[in-house]
Amino acid sequence: MTTPVLDVKQLAVQIPVADGILHAVRDVTLTVARGETLCVVGESGCGKSLTSLAVMGLLPSSARRTAAHMRFAGEDLLDMTPRRLRELRGNRMAMIFQEPMTSLNPAWTIGDQLTEPFLRHGKGNRREATDRAVFLLERVGIAAAGRRLVQYPHELSGGLRQRVMIAMALMCGPDLILADEPTTALDVTIQAEILHLLAELQQEFGMGLLLVTHDLGIVARVAHRVAVMYAGEVVESGPTVTVFDEPRHPYTRGLIDCIPIPARSRPGVPLGTIPGLVPSLVGGIEGCAFRERCAFATEPCARPVPVVTGAEDHAWRCILPAAVPSLLENPA
Amino acid sequence: MSDITAPTGPKLRKKRGRILGNSGLIVAATVLGLITLMAIFAPFIAPHDPYAQTLDDRLIPPAFIDAEMADPRYLLGTDNLGRDYLSRLIYGARISLLIGLLTMLVSGVIGTVLGVAAGYFGGRVDTVVSFLITTRLSLPVVMVALAVVAVAGGSLQVVVLVLGLLLWDRFAVVMRSATMQLRNLEYVAAAQSVGCSTPRILVGEILPNLIPALVVVASYEMAQAILLEAALSFLGLGVQPPLPSWGLMVAEAKEVMLFDPWVILLPGLAICVLVLAINMLGDGIRDVTAPEGRS
Amino acid sequence: MLRFTLRRLLLALVVGIAVSAIAFMLLRVSGDLAIALAGEDASPAEVERIREQYGLNRPIIVQYAEWLWRAVQGDLGRSLFYPESVANLIMSRLPVTLTLAGLGLVIALLISLPLGIIAALRRNTWVDRGALGIAVVGQAMPNFWFGLLMIFFFGLSLGWLPISGSDTWMHFVMPAITLGWFSAPVLMRLTRGGMVEVMTSDYIRTARAKGLPGRVVVLKHALRNAIIPVVALCSVQFGNMLSGSVIIETVFALQGIGYLAWEAISRRDFPVVQGILLLVALFYVILTLLADILNAWLDPRIRRG
């Protein structure tokens, strides 16, 4: 087995807040292989975005990051000099953010911002940079690429800007792309196009893709493997088909059941729900974080829950002996 | 589904904690409170009549400047007409506070009405108000105030009126943009849909949410008015002698600065402390009432 | 951009007219100018004579129109005190005030820009708190008092600098520092606020994700955006300095238009007062016009909007 492009073990992120320490990410372990798409999925506040920012070293300055190791292509990001980290960022690992409207600098042209990482990382001269920018803009489906280079971000629509962000991430031919909710701010018909593009480029360039999203629909359609996060932890991970067919964690099952599906959900037939609220992560949690909301919770759930590993890298953080059945009245 | 994320008790306690944790706010409020009390009870506190001239006791320095020349009757010495400096400073607080408060009220009412109207109604109203703001900003405050006071005659009322009519711009600018933001929030649309009248929306939905910003601007403008009054009086075109305005006292002290420099120190310091306290109070209130974030 | 400039120019013109009207009217409605000119204890006949002489008995609109018509042609009337035309008088004093305000602005920027940027980058550290503390204390001091203290220490006690007059560059040191000192806090707060906002923006995160070194992130990506409102405020501050020159020039007896204004006001030399008010207001109108155009030029969202 070759070295995974990203190998994170026991990542934790802590943020000091007014009334204590927020344990935003707790014991997250994940790997991304070359040519593989890993989706990190969860609801707001589960720590999925912070996980991707922690990998890139872009956490807010008050946040504290710890891990057993956090290897990028075999090299540990934890004990790396800031200089070495800068050499990798934007070069061998690149990131795409959620908000295309605000993620580009309004004061500089598209061309300037596209060529910047290429020039900064010494990939070639200005002419080569421009050529590559034009090539990539065309590759991400932007017509009249040469003309776009001299435009400013505000002159482009949201969909186009997100394409520019993708092209920018590809400028130096990275080994790993981290995409944090790349389509959430876009219209639904544009979303499919952008996801297509990302999946296609990922195959074409053989990159690893870590895609952070709240949408299980996106996960099902693009991920090779999935990691479900809840309250700062990965509660279940494994091959996408396995996790969707036989979820072993009640939270995963709950998430799948509460999605309305055309032609399956019908008026009058209620959706599955997850009762209660996400627990506060300030201070820290003992035992299973989901037990307050879980229909299967028993007394041992209050104690630390071990991670169970099944076939094909399928792992879950739950003591239930079998897959969780759907609780819907008439599951499809 | 039944849990409230933060019950009321701890929430209030948290707010109280935030106030007490803000040491600047506490210090500022204390200082301001003391000065206010001093101004209100001036006749009982002041050891002397602030207007009484004792020509034999001119320019007696306070003990901390010159212990030998000092006179225990005059804690902070006397001025060039032999008036007790401490008493004049205590009475001077009345003038500064009065002018600060009244000016703030006049300008606050004008500016808030204009700003809220512009922000809420938009369109033509906004165009007119924006034009008024631009025009007002183009007028040089100190010069206009000086010229008007020169024609109308220097008195407390004139100074308040002139400054009040000149210092509303910041209220208008801040209230306008704050109202514009609030106006687009969905709870205003909800109130409209529920059938609330426009005055009810302005008073019930908009105004309560403007108050933190209003307090900050008001404190800033009050400080500004106090500084301007001092400057006008210093230039001889504000409050007229023998009233113990701190600005006037600096002007009077200027004459004897060469030989008795301490005379100039005290009234200036008094203005400085008062303005500092007001500004810090405003900043502190802003920090305490700052939004806590969504979740 | 051309359209923007033209519209902005039109607005400036209208504001200019409004301001000139106010500058003119203010002196007429705030009291009886004739009595003010004649003196409190002049006889009614004397007051009437003066009213007649200065045309104060005509409708105020007519007086204003006539004054404006002459003003447009550069004739602001004659001083009641100096044997000179108001225009000449002002022109002879203007260079002093412009020099003072210019120096003041430079000093303000030298203090506020570095301090604002460093405070923003080191947010919530002692550097930040210190800078804000200086700003708060600085703003609380009455500027005339600050000037007098400077005169006392550097002029009288140490004897390093001349305390009044406007003959050499030495005469400008203290007034310019005083003027700059009081503009610095506003500029510093705005620089700091702008930098803080920009540094937490998404595009700065993008720039850091590209692997750019901190200095490039700050100078190329952040400062460029944060500086735009500061430019506008600079011109506003320059206008305020012209207006504030009344106090500073009086304290330091600097022979600029501020000092002239104070003299004229004290002597009821109203043609001069009106002229100066008009001039300073127009300066302000032109400065904000320039600031808006500069702003638009710096910000591609406005320039190419």
Place this chain on the structure above:
Amino acid sequence: MSDQQPILELRNVVKRYSVGRGMFAPKRPLMAVGGVSLSVPRGQVLGLVGESGCGKSTLAKMVLGLETPTEGEVLIDGRPIAQLGRLERARLVQPVFQDPYSSLNPRKTIASIVGLPLAVHGEGSAAERETRVAEMLALVGLSPRHAAAYPSQLSGGQRQRVAIARALILKPQLLICDEPTSALDVSVQAQILNLLMDLQSRLGLTSLFISHNLAVVQMLATRVAVMYLGRVVEEGPTAEVMVRAQHPYSRGLLASVLTPDPRLGLPDTRLGSVFPDPLAPPPGCAFHPRCPLVFDRCKVEAPRLRNHQGASRAACHAAERDAAAMIPA
């Protein structure tokens, strides 16, 4: 009032704005809503679907009386909304908005937010109001303890329940839900959709339900209308639109719903992503630059909403052509 009388009727409603592009740039007309006619019978839910900028929220504002139509008429319970007083209007139609964070005044308690409509309409004594507020809170699944809380102490889902309670306390004839779940997490969205379905069956509400997500709309709506660039391009019974959409845009929207089925790959919507500039809409059918079925007629002539087959209507030349071809000779 007969039961045949629709609760909501839109007659050729047009809304034009004049939009300044930047501070001093020339203003240009924007057709936010370009001639929409729809009706909602009593007890029915009309789902209005479309992407950002299609005019669905503007339409909602006109129904609520927050905006005035440039042309056309909005009738509620047969009465033109323009002729209604603000109190009368409020009794007929109430909204639930998208953002549960900005839709509640942060300085008021939940009880006073929910009780505001009663206070404005001067209904009942203070004690009666309190009882009705408590009843309302119970109806939307909140506990009485929430009454004294402030919005900042509630979760997003709880806030949206408060907004629903406020909208229902006057017992309006018509409820306007403008993207009520799109700011919520999926698990919370499910709770709110279940609540709305429950209220729907218990109270027999008539409502206009606006969303960009067809999968959400079909949970509640009896009929669906699809909007594109200010116009309704398809309208019909939910089941029919979901299964046999006639307009290529409706089909594209449907394909864009990513169901959590790991065996399906990414859909090919074949719509491209060149969203047209609403300030310069394309001639002919506004959808033609993105349409996979485009032919010459689409570029010059705007199609009209009409019945081609089944019970639904579509504004599409291709649908018309296909329907014509299918008519047996």
